[in-house]
Amino acid sequence: MTEPRILLGEEALLQQLPALLHSRGKQRVLLAGGPHFLQSGAGGALRAALGPLLAIERSAPTGLLQASSLKTEAQQLSKGIDAVVAVGGGRSIDYAKALMYYASLAPDFFAAVPTTAGSGSDATSFAVVYEGVEKLSLAHPALLPNVVVWDETLLTGLPQRQRAISGLDALVQCLESLWSLRGTPASRALAWEAGSWLWKQLPYFVETPTSERAIGALYAAHYSGRAINISRTTGPHALSYYLTAVHNIDHGHAVALLLPVFLRYNAASDAIDAVLELLGAADAESAVQGWQRYLHELGVESSLSALGIVPSAVGDWLNHVNGERFANNPVPLDAVRLGRLLHQTLFV
Known part of the structure; x- marks a missing residue:
């Protein structure tokens, strides 16, 4: 994997980025981002900083990113774009990636x-979109x-809950990467380093988002x-998309809810050992209890019952498991056993 050029600090967005575009001879920039950012003072400042380089601006739609709408929008982009700037959370950066994918822009x-510290979409070569409620991965x-x-000032004004849910998304990605069947020594080293920081420091960043902690979270x-x-994601992600698409649960919250289910589901696999070590747990049950305490400390619900979702939803849910992601899970899909664990863990 080629290392990206990282621009860091309060001058990165409005000074270093436009200067780099000029130095690379870019003339037609597509700016795609979340509506919150684009309508903010920072969005206006970025437009001014880009000046005549800004050729096209697109705002991510609300709701799920639907493949059919994105294909139409991509076909309407004008030709000659020689640079793309994507600004926002993971969903907004995925929006920009989807436009690139469907317009064959490279x-x-x-x-x-990134304006949140969670999805890691600034380091992946794929994007999540939907056909109806079914998740598709564009790669x-x-x-x-x-x-x-990385401009840390874009994070410090986020609500506490947003900081928590975004950070949980990143942490669960690390834990899944540790037990993924597609994991490598390199992916596990990256996951261990990032996951260790998040497990220890995320509560402090959520409570008091200093500049140093914001950079650490990014x-x-x-x-x-x-x-x-490298490793792709596993069981928690495979079941999370349904919760987001059908029940409107934020993605980071969805995977955080599902992690304890898969701590139990994967308990007999040796692949769970590194996860237990990172969480400081002797066994899967201790890890489940510790994780649920962790969510409580972050002010995040740890059960679907607390969100008003009833157990009868499980039947339909199991019809919408993403097989591509579950194929990376260390324990194969057993829908009956998984259904029991969903009831046991998430409806209390």
Whole structure:
């Protein structure tokens, strides 16, 4: 994996990024981002900083990123784009990647500017979109950003819950990468480094988001993305998309809810050992209890019952397991056993 050019600090977005675009001779920039950022003062400042380089601006739609709509939008992009700048959370950066994928755009300048520290989409070569409620993964080498901008001031104003849920997304990615069947020594090293920081430091970042902690969270989220770019994700992600698509649960919260289910589901596999070590747990049950305490400390619900979802939802849920992601899980799919563990763990 080629290392991206990382621009760091408060001057990274408005000074270093435009200067780098000029130095690389770029003339037509596609700016794609989340509506919250684009409508903010920071969004206006970025437009001004890009000046005549800004050729096209696109705002991510609300709701799920639907493949059919994205294909239409991509076909309407004008020709000659020689650089892409994607700004926002993981979903917004995925939006930019989807436009690139469906428009067959592969510029040699693709900058990702994360405004949350969670998905690691600034370090992956894939994007998540949907057909109805079914998740699709778009993958192409051109979707891997080669410029990453970390401006910690974009994170410090986020609500506490957003910081928590984004950080949980990154942490679960690390834990899944540790037990993934596609894991390698490199992916496990990346996951261990990022996951160790998040497990210890995320509560402090959620409570008091200092500049130093914000940079640490961006770093950890990026490394979680690099880890899953190799290993891909597993069981928790395979079941999470349904919760987001049908029950409108934020993705980071969905995977955090599902981790204890898979601590139990994967308990007999040796692949879980590194996860237990990182969490400081002697066995799977201790890890489940510790994880649920961790969510409570972060102010995040640890059961679906607390979110008003009833056990009868499990039957339909099991009809929407993402097989591509579950194939990386160390224990194969046993729908009956998995259903029992979903009831046991998430409906209390």
